[in-house]
Amino acid sequence: MKTTSARPRSRRTLDQSLVVLGAGALATGLAVLSLAPGISAASSHREAPMTAGDPRADNTDVYAFTSPDRSDTVTLVANWIPFEEPNGGPNFYAFADDARYNVKIDNTGDGVADVTYTWRFRNEVRDAENQFLYNTGPVRKIDDPNLNFRQTYDLTVTEGGSTRTLLRNAPVAPSRVGKASMPNYGALRAQAVRQVPGGAKAFAGQAEDPFFADLRVFDLLYGGDLSERGQDTLAGYNVNSVALQVPKKFLALRGDAARNPVVGVWSTTDREGADVMGDRKKTRDSLRQVSRLGNPLVNEVVVPLKYKDAFNSISPDQDRTVQPVVDKVYDPILPKLIQQVYGIPAPKTPRDDLAEIYLTGICKACGPIKADLNAHRLNKDADPGRIFPAEELRLNMGVKPAKKPQRLGVLAGDLAGFPNGRRLADDAIDISLQAVEGAAQTGKLVPALAAGDKVDTNDVGFGRTFPYLALPSTTKSGTTKSGTKNRAVEADQASNALDPTDAAAIGGVGALLLGTGGFRLWRRRNTSTA
Secondary structure: OOOOOOOOOOOOOHHHHHHHHHHHHHHOOOOOOOOHHHHHOOOOOOOOHHOOOOHHHHEEEEEEEOOOOOOOOOEEEEEEEEOOOOOOOOOOOOOOOOEEEEEEEOOOOOOOOOEEEEEEEEEEEOOOOOOOOEEOOOOOOOOOEOOOOOEEEEEEEEEOOOEEEEEEEEOOOOOOOOOOOOHHHHHHHHHHEEEEEEOEEEEEEEEEEEOOOOOOHOHHHHOOOOHHOOOOOOOEEEEEEEEEEHHHHHHOOHHOOOOOOEEEEEEEEEEEEEOOOOOOOOOOOEEEEEEEEOOOOOOOOOOOHHHHHHHOOOOOOHHHHHHHHHHHHHOOOOOHHHHHHHHOOOOOOOOOOHHHHHHHOOOOOOOOOOOOOOHHOOOOOHHHHOHHHHOOOOOOOOOOOOOOOOOOOHHHHHOOOOOOOOOOOOOHHHHHHHHOOHHHHHHOOOOHHOOOOOOOOOOOOOOOOOOOOOOOOOHHHHOOOOOEEEOOOOHHOOOOEEEEOOOOOOOOOOOOOOOOOOOOOOOOOOOOOO
């Protein structure tokens, strides 16, 4: 298989060795993978049978972006436990203490993690015999004696076969119980941000879910009635988050972010004694991957129910081995469904543009989109013979943050946005919908779907400083008693909110990007490929 494209020479057959590998994977139940997040319709909340029944192992979203206030660093955010109802006591929301949470970095392009950050959590209950409460009085400090249940974590990094500890017994920001229990939650959460050796920062704790979307799309695309759009299904719900702000040199191949600016990012959850069939029997060797997430909008729609748990167990280096799902990248299902329901013609196949956006990264040598943006081939020290198609969230760390971020990211000319990494405020639903409808080919948004799901921003503003996430919501489903929008952050975060139109500059993208004449991502199919 050529490394410049995910598409084999023949769409019917892969390179012989890959056919064998794919057949073996199918035989073991690990085979059918999701390779086309651009043809999905919702982020990874309750996306697979096993994780739907195990929310503490369920990755919901991954974000990777150059930090707007520290442009020499990258911020990585991964979320778990979807749909946390704020008032879900007396037992609130905790990370699993029998799981391992990972954020993985591929800087060579082979689909294998070169750098892995791992969080392991521990529980402590101060009084389990005489108390039933999460906290026994107002909590004003991260180590307040009134906090009856608390978590701590160890943070490690693994690279080159060696693991070292970055933090030990670091505190987790507790779930936000309410005003009486935590009168200044913003100050409390700030105490959970920890300095990491080498100039990094780390955070673990509860946050308002930064993903925004109208998930009623699963009601048969709003039943064919676009007037039904516009309700943010995630408003008012929280997630558990880990966040890491790390100097770019720690992520880049050979530590050189100037020569090798592209990284692929994904998160995983490893469970004790669990396998893809949901067997919970504990074993001595025990930790097995049960959840995986890179690009948003993957597993719910593309992968058939039979294979969803299998996808969650596999590393990106195996993605290219499975022909049945590779075919779905070039001939996706969703445009046909949109055509059936709304009469909008599906773009012609094969969809080489989707394969480039989601499997190889975008580069002039990779496929029909004639621009250099975020393919691993742009790393000067990467071995071209070891770069393989793989589903990862790719980020070019050489792209400076944008002064005025556009919610449609690269499709709106904002090179710092999705699908070049992903920022908290990127509208992943609308970007993916436009991409699957051919916007990267034509350079024009599809007019009938230009409004997307009509949920264009999060219901709560994000912070200006790490970890950027909004404070957890305290009221259910985005409304207060009066029915007004829940701002979740209240006074203790209001001064820190970042307006969606105010952030850091689309600057020079460096020598690796098309530059002197201005950047144009899109090209029409009838344009010369020379």
